Amino acid sequence: QSVLTQPASVSGSPGQSITISCTGTSSDVGGYNYVSWYQQHPGKAPKVLIYDVSKRPSGVSNRFSGSKSGNTASLSISGLQAEDEADYYCSSHTSSSTEVFGGGTKLTVL
Amino acid sequence: QVQLQESGPGLLKPSQTLSLTCTVSGGSISSDVYYWSWIRQHPGKGLEWIGYIWHRGSTYFNPSLKSRVSISVDTSKNQFSLNLSSVTAADTAVYYCARVRQRDSSGYFSPLFDFWGQGTLVTVSS
Numbered sequence: 508q509s510v511l512t513q514p515a516s517v518s519g520s521p522g523q524s525i526t527i528s529c530t531g532t533s534s535d536v537g538g539y540n541y542v543s544w545y546q547q548h549p550g551k552a553p554k555v556l557i558y559d560v561s562k563r564p565s566g567v568s569n570r571f572s573g574s575k576s577g578n579t580a581s582l583s584i585s586g587l588q589a590e591d592e593a594d595y596y597c598s599s600h601t602s603s604s605t606e607v608f609g610g611g612t613k614l615t616v617l
Numbered sequence: 618q619v620q621l622q623e624s625g626p627g628l629l630k631p632s633q634t635l636s637l638t639c640t641v642s643g644g645s646i647s648s649d650v651y652y653w654s655w656i657r658q659h660p661g662k663g664l665e666w667i668g669y670i671w672h673r674g675s676t677y678f679n680p681s682l683k684s685r686v687s688i689s690v691d692t693s694k695n696q697f698s699l700n701l702s703s704v705t706a707a708d709t710a711v712y713y714c715a716r717v718r719q720r721d722s723s724g725y726f727s728p729l730f731d732f733w734g735q736g737t738l739v740t741v742s743s
Binding site for chain 1 (some may be wrong): 654656663664665666667669672677678679680681701713717726727728730731733734735738
């Protein structure tokens with residue numbers, strides 16, 4: 508299984524909105540609505556932000572939202588805050604009953 | 618609150634077998650709803666899924682690591698373990714254990730890594 512494709516980096520100013528893409532294949536992202544997104548601050552374990560493409564766990568800010576079109580899923584963050592600066596990873600369930608992560612995207616808040 | 622804690626040697630020599638244990642507290646490893654997973658992160662790189670196990674023993678692995686990996690569970694100790702054989706410097710990474718929720722409260726399939734350990738650095742060096 509290949510790593511899902513994410514942009515290496517994105518940036519935005521406080522208050523702005525950004526979107527991070529995650530491209531896979533029909534065997535993972537495109538085939539199932541089981542895409543999740545994780546936020547990782549330096550030296551910390553990842554934290555789930557979104558699951559099942561667009562659902563937010565309890566306690567996650569509604570500034571985070573997810574969507575999917577075809578083989579590409581997206582994470583959007585609105586009203587950027589300094590604390591959002593982190594690495595973001597997508598993950599998808601696959602047709603082989605395995606899981607695959609994206610390569611990660613570093614978000615810089617300018 | 619569920620907590621996971623990795624433990625094991627932090628330094629290995631090439632060709633040795635990496636063995637890590639994850640101890641789960643605050644919840645039962647024998648729940649049908651969860652799988653128990655290992656993920657690693659090479660220094661400065663992204664997350665790589667290694668594999669997971671269900672408490673009844675079913676396992677699934679990353680195809681790229683499958684020939685060297687085994688995962689086992691000890692329900693009596695509420696622990697699960699990772700073995701990775703014939704390690705090289707390329708296996709140097711932070712290794713995380715995590716709980717994978719398989720089903721939501723309505724019983725529908727809904728996988729997500731909902732709780733993670735803090736991670737443990739394993740270095741392979743001669």
